[in-house]
Amino acid sequence: MRRRRSRKGLEQHSGANGVQDAKNPECGGRRRGGTLQAGDMPGLMTKHRPFKKRRDRARRVSSAFFVIVLLSMLTATTAARAVPVTWSEPEAEFRLLLVLRGNTRWPAKAGFVSFCTSPYRPETSAFTVRRLDGVPVGTRRLWVRDGEPVKLMFDTSSGERSYYLYIGPKDRLEEKSFEPQSGVILETRPAHAFRIGSVDQFRKVWEAAGEPYGRSVVPKIFDGINRFGPSTEFMSRYRGWFELKEKGAYEIATVADDLAFVLIDGRTVVEWPRGKNLWRHRSGEVHAEVELDKGVHEIEYLHLQQHHRSVAMTAWRKKGADRFHLMQDGVYRPVAHFDPSAWMAADPDRQPGLVTWRIVDSLELDDRAVVRAEFRVRPEDEDLRYRWTFDDGTVVDGAAVTHIFLRPGRRRFRLQGLDGRWTEQEWKGTVRVHRRWEERFRWNEEIFDALRPHLMERDLASLPVEDFTYFMEWASSAHDLELLGRSVDEARRRADGLKRDAPEALLRIGAYYARARKHEYEEAEQWFRTVIGLDSAPAPLKDRARLELGALLLKAYGKPQEAQQVLKAVRPPHLSNRLQRRLRFLDAERLLIAGDTGRAREAFERLAAGTRMDSRSVLRRRATAQEAAAALDEGLTEEALDRMRGLMLEDPRERLDLDRIDLLRRIYLRSGDLLRARVLCASSLPLAVSDRERSELLYALADVYDRMGREDRARETARRIIDEYPYSAAASRAAGRWK
Numbered sequence: 001m002r003r004r005r006s007r008k009g010l011e012q013h014s015g016a017n018g019v020q021d022a023k024n025p026e027c028g029g030r031r032r033g034g035t036l037q038a039g040d041m042p043g044l045m046t047k048h049r050p051f052k053k054r055r056d057r058a059r060r061v062s063s064a065f066f067v068i069v070l071l072s073m074l075t076a077t078t079a080a081r082a083v084p085v086t087w088s089e090p091e092a093e094f095r096l097l098l099v100l101r102g103n104t105r106w107p108a109k110a111g112f113v114s115f116c117t118s119p120y121r122p123e124t125s126a127f128t129v130r131r132l133d134g135v136p137v138g139t140r141r142l143w144v145r146d147g148e149p150v151k152l153m154f155d156t157s158s159g160e161r162s163y164y165l166y167i168g169p170k171d172r173l174e175e176k177s178f179e180p181q182s183g184v185i186l187e188t189r190p191a192h193a194f195r196i197g198s199v200d201q202f203r204k205v206w207e208a209a210g211e212p213y214g215r216s217v218v219p220k221i222f223d224g225i226n227r228f229g230p231s232t233e234f235m236s237r238y239r240g241w242f243e244l245k246e247k248g249a250y251e252i253a254t255v256a257d258d259l260a261f262v263l264i265d266g267r268t269v270v271e272w273p274r275g276k277n278l279w280r281h282r283s284g285e286v287h288a289e290v291e292l293d294k295g296v297h298e299i300e301y302l303h304l305q306q307h308h309r310s311v312a313m314t315a316w317r318k319k320g321a322d323r324f325h326l327m328q329d330g331v332y333r334p335v336a337h338f339d340p341s342a343w344m345a346a347d348p349d350r351q352p353g354l355v356t357w358r359i360v361d362s363l364e365l366d367d368r369a370v371v372r373a374e375f376r377v378r379p380e381d382e383d384l385r386y387r388w389t390f391d392d393g394t395v396v397d398g399a400a401v402t403h404i405f406l407r408p409g410r411r412r413f414r415l416q417g418l419d420g421r422w423t424e425q426e427w428k429g430t431v432r433v434h435r436r437w438e439e440r441f442r443w444n445e446e447i448f449d450a451l452r453p454h455l456m457e458r459d460l461a462s463l464p465v466e467d468f469t470y471f472m473e474w475a476s477s478a479h480d481l482e483l484l485g486r487s488v489d490e491a492r493r494r495a496d497g498l499k500r501d502a503p504e505a506l507l508r509i510g511a512y513y514a515r516a517r518k519h520e521y522e523e524a525e526q527w528f529r530t531v532i533g534l535d536s537a538p539a540p541l542k543d544r545a546r547l548e549l550g551a552l553l554l555k556a557y558g559k560p561q562e563a564q565q566v567l568k569a570v571r572p573p574h575l576s577n578r579l580q581r582r583l584r585f586l587d588a589e590r591l592l593i594a595g596d597t598g599r600a601r602e603a604f605e606r607l608a609a610g611t612r613m614d615s616r617s618v619l620r621r622r623a624t625a626q627e628a629a630a631a632l633d634e635g636l637t638e639e640a641l642d643r644m645r646g647l648m649l650e651d652p653r654e655r656l657d658l659d660r661i662d663l664l665r666r667i668y669l670r671s672g673d674l675l676r677a678r679v680l681c682a683s684s685l686p687l688a689v690s691d692r693e694r695s696e697l698l699y700a701l702a703d704v705y706d707r708m709g710r711e712d713r714a715r716e717t718a719r720r721i722i723d724e725y726p727y728s729a730a731a732s733r734a735a736g737r738w739k
Contacts, residue, residue, distance in 0.1 A: 086134065087346065088130050088134040088164065088166070089128060089130070089166040089168065089173060091168045091169065091172040091173050092128075092166035092167060092168035092173055092346060093167060093168050093169070093345065093346050093347070094166070094167040094168075094343070094344070094345050094346070095164055095165065095166050095167070095343070095344050095345075095346075096115065096164070096165040096167070096340045096341070096342070096343050096354075097162060097163075097164060097165075097340070097341040097342035097343070098111070098113055098129070098162065098163045098164070098165055098338040098339070098340060098341070099161070099162050099338060099339055099341045100161040100162065100336060100337075100338055101336075101337045101338060101339050104336045104337040104338075105329075105334035105335070105336060106161075106334070106336050107156075107159060107334075107336075108156055108182060108333075108334040108335055108336035109155070109156060109157045109180075109181075109182055109333070109334075110153055110154070110155065110156060110180040110181075110182040110183065110333075110334075110335050110336070111153065111154050111155075111156040111163070111335065111336045111337070111338050112142075112151070112152070112153050112183070112217045112335050112336070112337050112338065113151075113152055113154075113165070113337070113338040113339070113340065114149045114150070114151045114152075114216070115149060115150055115340045115356070116149050116150075116354070116355060116356040116357055121146055122144045122145065122146060122148075122150050123144060123145065123146050124169070124170055125144075125167050125168065125169065125170060125173075126167070126168055126169065126170045126172075126173035126174070126175050127139055127141065127144075127150070127152055127165060127166070127167055127173075127175060128165075128166050128173060128174065128175050128176065129152070129154040129155075129163050129164070129165050129166075130163065130164045130166065131158060131160050131163060131164075132160065132162055132163070132164065135158075136176050137154055137155040137156075137158070137163070137176065137178070138154060138155040138176045138177055138178025138179075139152055139153070139154045139155075139175050139176060139177075139178050140152065140153040140154070140177070140178045140179065140180055141175075142185065142215050142216060142217070143214060143215045143216060145432070146410075146430055146432075147410050147411075147429075147430040147431050147432035148432045151215070151216050151217070152165070153178065153180045153217070153335070154178060155178050155180075156336055163338070165340070180335070181241045181296060181298070181333065182241055182332070182333035182334060182335050183217050183240065183241070183332055183333065183334070183335035184217065184218050184219065184220060184221060184238055184239070184240035184332055185215065185216070185217060185218075185238070185239045185240070186215065186216060186217075186218045186223075186227065186236060186237070186238050187212055187214070187215040187236070187237050188212065188213040188214060188215075188226050188227065188228050188229060188234050188235065188236045188237075189206060189209035189210065189211075189212045189213060189234065189235050189237075190209055190210060190211075190213065190229070190233065190234055190235070191205070191209065191233045191234050191235045191304055191305070191306070192205070192208070192209060192210075192233075193205045193208075194258075194304065194306050196259060196304060197273075199261050199263070199268055199302065202235075202259075202261065202302050202304065203302075205235070206235055206237065206302075209235060212228075213226065213228035213229030213234065214227065214228025214229065215228075216228070217335055218238070219328075219329040220240075220326065220327060220328055220329050220331075220332070221238045221240065221299075221301045221312065221313060221314045221327060222312070222313045222314075222326060223236070223310065223311075223312045223313075224309065224310055224311055224312075225310060225437065225438070226305070226310065226437060227437055227438065228437060229437060231305070231310050231437075232305065232306065232307055232308075232310075233305070233306055233307070234305050234310075235302075235303065235304050235305075236301070236302070236303040236304075236305070236312060237300070237301070237302055237303075238299075238300065238301035238303075238312075239298065239299075239300055240298070240299045240300075240301075240327075240332050241296055241297070241298050241299075241332060241333045242296070242297055242299065242327070242331050242332050242333060243295065243296045243297075243333055244292055244293070244294055244295065244297065245294065246294050247291075247292065247293050247294050248291075248292060248318060248319070249289060249290070249291050249292075249318070249319035250289070250290055250291075250292055250316055250317070250318055250319065251287050251288065251289050251290075251316065251317050251318075251319055251324070252264065252269050252270050252287060252288055252290060252314065252315075252316050253270065253285075253286060253287035253314070253315045253316065253317075253324050254270050254272050254286055254287075254301075254313065254314050254315070255272070255286070255311055255313050255315075256272040256303060256311055256312055256313070257305065257308070257309060257310060257311040258304055258305055258306050258307075259272060259273065259303070259304040260272040260301065260302065260303045260304070260312060261301070261302040262299070262300075262301055262314060263299070263300040263301075263302070264290055264292070264297060264298070264299055264300075265297055265298055266298070266300075269288050269290050270286060270287060270288045271286075272286055287324070289319060296333070299314070299327075301314060313326065314326070314327050315327060316331075340354075343378065343379070354377070354378050355375065355376070355377055355415060355427075355429055356375070356376050356377075356378060357373055357374060357375045357376070357431055358373065358374050359371060359372075359373055359433070359434070359436045360372045360373060360374050360402065360436075361436055361439070361444070361447050362434075362435040362436045362439065362442075362447075363442070363443055363444065363447055363448055363451065363478075364435050364442035364443065365442070365443060365474060365477035365478055366473075366474075366477040368470060368473055368474040368477060369408050369434070369435040369442075369474075370404060370405070370406055370451065370455070370471070370474055371404070371405045371408055371433050371434065371435065371436070372402060372403070372404050372405075372451060373402070373403055373404075373405060373431070373433060374400070374401070374402050375388060375400070375401050375402075375403065375413070376399065376400040376401075377399050377400075377415060380399040381417065383419055384417040384418060384419055385397065385417070385418045385419075386398060386399050386415060386416070386417055386418075387415070387416045387418060388401050388403070388413060388414070388415055389413065389414045389415075389416070390403055390405075390411065390412075390413050391411055391412040391413065391464075392405070392406065392407075392411075392462075392463055392464060392467050393459075393462040393463065393464070394462075404451060404454055404455070404458075405433045406458070406463065406467045406468075406470060406471040406474070407433075407466060407467045407470040407471065408433045408434050408435065409432075409433060410430055410431070410432050410433075411430070411431050411432075411433050412428065412429070412430055412431075413428070413429055413430075413431065414426065414427075414428045415427055415428075415429070448478070452480070452483070455483060456482065456483065456486070460486060460487065460490040461490060461493075465494075465497070465498070465501050465502050466502075468487070468490065468491075468494075468502075468505070469498075469502045469504060469505045469508075471487065472484070472487040472488075472491065472505055472508050473504075473508060475487050476508055476511065476512070479638045479639070479642070481515070481638075484512055485512070487508075488508075488509050488512045488513075491505050491506070491508070491509050492509065499530075499534055499536060500536055503531055503534050503536055503537040503541060504541055506527055506530055506531050506534075507527070507528070507531050507541060507544060507545050507548070509527045510523075510524045510525075510526075510527030510528045510530075510531070510545070510548060511524070511548060512524075513527065514548065514552055514556075515638070519556070519671070519672065519673045519675065519676070521552060521556045521557070521675065524548075524552060525549065525552060528545045528546075528548050528549040528552065529545075529549065531545040532545050532546060532549070539571070539574055540574040540575070543569075543570045543571055543574040543575060544574075544575070544579065546566050546567065546569055546570045547567070547570055547575070547579060547582065547583060547586070549566050550563045550566045550567040550570075550586055551563075551582075551586055553566065554586060554589055554590055554593060554679075555589070555676050555679055555680075556675045556676055556679065557675070557679070558593055558678070558679040558682065558683070560590045560591075560593045560594040561594075563586070563590055564590055567583065567586060567587065567590075570583060578649075581607070581649060582649065584603070584607055585607060585648070585649060585652055585655075587603060588600055588603035588604050588607060588652065588655075589655070589683075591603055592655075592683050592684075592686075593679065593682075593683040595686065597686040597687065601656065604652040604653055604655060604656060605653065607652040608651055608652045608653045611650065611651045611652075611653075621647055621650065621651055621654070624643055624646070624647045625643075625644070625647060625654075625659075625660060625663065627643055628640040628641075628643040628644050628647070628663060628667070629663055631643065632663070632666060632667055632670060635670070637667055637670050637671040638671075640667050641664075641667050641671070644660070644663065644664050644667065647660070648660070656687055658684070658687060658688065658693055658697075661680060661684045661687070662700070664680060665677050665680055665681060665700060665704075668680065669704070669707070674704055674707055674708045677704045678701065678704045678705070678708070681697055681700050681701040681704060682701060684697060685697050685698070685701075691725050691728060692728060692729075692730075694724075694725065695721050695724075695725040695728040695729075695730035695731060696728075696730050698717055698720060698721045698725075698730065699718075699721060699730040699733060699734055701717055702714045702715075702717035702718045702721070702734060702738070705717060706738075714738060715738045718734035718735075718737070718738040719738075721734045722734055722735055
């Protein structure tokens with residue numbers, strides 16, 4: 001029975017298509033301002049035949065698409081069923097069935113597959129690809145490292161949609177070589193030199209760079225990150241192949257940061273020199289003309305990135321065309337992507353399944369990352385119960401599990417298959433855990449909110465020392481006092497062992513107690529002095545402890561002479577550039593607290609000698625102060641204090657600004673850090689010039705004394721305001737508050 005459509009149903013059926021169909025005369029819609037009106041809907045469905053034809057044609061297209069998808073699935077299934085049972089490589093220990101991915105470009109002369117490597121070591125293994133009838137095809141290793149996914153390219157010119165990948169010992173299994181001239185292959189390496197002015201110099205630095213970060217097939221030359229490692233101080237080399245149907249003149253353009261060379265068929269075409277302004281030349285201004293013959297051509301893109309944002313891209317156009325276009329995936333010769341499907345071992349009793357893993361997400365702060373990874377065994381045996389044991393002591397059951405690593409690196413795991421009789425099948429593997437390089441932003445609040453409950457429940461007592469100390473540093477950088485508090489409690493229980501194995505954890509305990517929201521300064525001082533007195537602590541660690549102790553003596557206790565004795569023992573070469581700058585800042589702070597205002601001003605001015613004073617930098621620093629004030633209004637005292645510390649380290653003259661001093665005082669008061677507030681107010685009095693400024697600072701000091709319970713000092717300071725500045729607003733308030 002035919003279903004009758006209501007007017008409401010017609011409008012819902014048309015939806016947004018009504019606007020699009022108004023531009024198409026075939027639909028019979030009347031134009032009113034470029035769109036169909038509501039009154040046009042019934043006529044559109046009932047009176048106009050063209051819409052019915054269009055609807056029937058859409059149905060036929062949908063039916064045809066469904067048939068194509070069904071046939072492709074049947075073809076893959078038939079291919080899998082038609083796999084011969086013969087083992088074409090007698091020396092191979094494992095075999096994977098590679099099946100053409102559904103949404104890949106096809107046909108193609110080269111295929112690409114990426115797969116995990118457990119239970120075998122890839123660096124001691126050989127890989128050979130064969131057609132289903134046993135005929136070998138050429139194979140090219142792109143990336144083979146223990147603990148990382150293997151990446152291979154192989155010859156698919158035969159047109160087969162399924163292949164066997166055999167894996168065996170390197171000394172017994174022969175690999176047939178293959179040189180793919182399709183797609184784009186990217187490799188990145190660390191950069192150790194940056195004064196490069198030519199392609200030859202780039203190649204020399206490239207060869208001396210050492211171990212690559214990674215290598216893989218990518219869709220195009222268009223990146224803003226390092227896909228395989230840190231996105232600063234790295235080099236990239238792209239090699240791609242494209243085919244022209246006819247001879248012609250083309251213009252090749254590039255945009256890069258910091259340095260790039262574009263080569264066509266081995267000849268340098270375009271150069272982006274270091275120091276060139278990225279934003280002023282981002283529309284194809286850096287380009288060159290090249291004559292290209294019909295056929296296959298190779299493009300090579302060499303890129304060097306030092307700091308800040310990474311950019312690497314190429315574009316082209318035919319000579320005389322209006323606009324440049326990115327050299328997209330469709331420009332290059334196609335590479336078909338394959339997925340590993342069926343898996344089997346030559347010895348069925350050796351391995352119940354293949355272990356796969358992937359990095360789900362990560363959170364990185366100060367070059368320390370917490371990483372979440374997913375592990376799975378395939379195919380899953382319903383008669384077995386799987387148990388995963390990771391090298392940090394965590395035990396998880398299930399065929400598919402998620403684990404949070406508290407420290408990156410090469411991590412080990414053990415997987416057990418337990419049957420009903422508790423007969424164990426066991427195998428081990430290694431995984432290289434690292435930050436998820438594809439994530440442009442290293443910190444994501446949503447990911448942190450998702451991981452935090454799991455981190456709070458983690459059993460820190462069972463963690464190895466390396467994992468525990470690493471996580472403690474990470475929690476400190478995250479400014480999460482609950483996470484850090486759990487770490488500190490565990491560190492106190494482990495104190496005897498940490499003194500010998502990880503004295504840096506004791507320094508972190510002291511820093512925790514010295515924080516603005518804890519301000520347990522006697523406890524902090526005790527831990528700092530413990531680290532300084534440890535024979536097992538290295539000299540740089542002791543100097544960091546002296547730096548922290550000196551800052552505590554200055555800013556919390558107001559003891560410049562004692563702090564000077566501690567800071568004198570610090571050897572600057574043991575400190576990073578940032579800590580060396582902090583040491584000089586503390587020396588200027590010491591002069592200010594000691595009352596030597598003139599020398600203190602000179603010291604702060606010398607520190608600020610390299611500070612940028614252009615209008616943009618000045619506005620940015622003002623914005624930082626405003627962000628600190630906004631964070632304080634929201635009760636985020638840790639964030640507000642961090643912004644103010646960063647601001648004063650960037651431009652030390654901000655320490656002499658009374659507005660900044662007042663904001664810092666309010667941050668200390670909101671966090672309950674009365675000791676630091678007292679020292680700040682007392683040391684800033686000589687900076688005040690006018691009577692109003694001095695009277696307000698004295699009133700702030702009296703307020704701090706009153707909050708500390710020292711009423712006698714508060715009244716004494718209030719009497720000083722009334723006597724020295726009797727006509728000030730501060731004197732009026734002091735008289736009313738301390739009668």
